[in-house]
Amino acid sequence: MSDSEFVLDDVLERDSIFIGQFELCQLRLINKDEWLWFLLIPMRAKITEIHELTVADRYYLIDEVNSVSKIILNLGRCDKINTGALGNIVNQLHIHVIARRVGDAGWPGPVWGVDAGKPYEEQVIADIVSRIKVCLSQDPSIHLELKNS
Numbered sequence: 003m004s005d006s007e008f009v010l011d012d013v014l015e016r017d018s019i020f021i022g023q024f025e026l027c028q029l030r031l032i033n034k035d036e037w038l039w040f041l042l043i044p045m046r047a048k049i050t051e052i053h054e055l056t057v058a059d060r061y062y063l064i065d066e067v068n069s070v071s072k073i074i075l076n077l078g079r080c081d082k083i084n085t086g087a088l089g090n091i092v093n094q095l096h097i098h099v100i101a102r103r104v105g106d107a108g109w110p111g112p113v114w115g116v117d118a119g120k121p122y123e124e125q126v127i128a129d130i131v132s133r134i135k136v137c138l139s140q141d142p143s144i145h146l147e148l149k150n151s
Contacts, residue, residue, distance in 0.1 A: 007047035011094040014043060019127060021134070022148040026062035027097075029070065029146060035126065036119030038079050038101035040070050049095045052087060063097070069144040070099040076137040077130070079103070084113070 010028070018030035018041055026046075032039035044063060049055060055063060071083050080101030087097045100113055107118035122130075131148060138144055 008045040009047070010043065011092050011096075013092050014041065014094065014096060019122070020149055021131065022146045024062070024066040024069065024146055026059055027066050029066075031122070031127070031130065033121045034119035035122050036107050036116075037113060038074060038077060038130075039113070040074070040099045042066055042070060042097040042099065044095055046095075050089060050093050051095060054095070067097060067099060069146065072141060072144060073134055073137050073146075074099065074101045076140070077101070077133055088114070 014030065018032050021029045021031050021040075023029065023045075024042070026044050027042040028045060030041040030043065032041060042063070044055060044059065046055065046059065052060065052063065067085055071085070074080055074083055081104045082102040084100040084102055085097065087095065089095065102109065102113075104110075107113075108116040134146070135148065138146060138148075
């Protein structure tokens with residue numbers, strides 16, 4: 003895959019932490035600790051909608067959403083997984099995969115517009131990555147290359 007033309011939107015970069023890379027997407031963590039909130043960002047230039055991806059890329063996207071959902075379930079921090087692609091503020095295609103808990107700051111409504119949580123502490127991020135490594139070792143169907151691995 004050539005991602006030489008891919009440029010990450012400034013807002014996505016500012017609001018999230020790079021965790022790793024799948025075949026198609028960057029995996030990033032929204033830097034607010036109220037929710038375990040991941041972003042999948044296809045590394046394709048100027049893509050704003052799912053239908054603009056090739057058939058093969060759409061396959062990878064669904065598989066990678068599934069992989070992130072498995073990771074979330076393995077981390078054991080949710081009652082429900084919300085998945086969505088809105089793009090109303092940031093035009094670049096990105097998929098939200100969010101662990102929701104009954105009684106969280108936005109429950110049962112959407113997380114958008116709820117200003118909750120604080121930026122992750124470095125140790126908490128390291129713990130999340132460490133737990134993702136364990137998940138990857140237990141589930142060979144998840145093909146994620148972690149940052150610095």
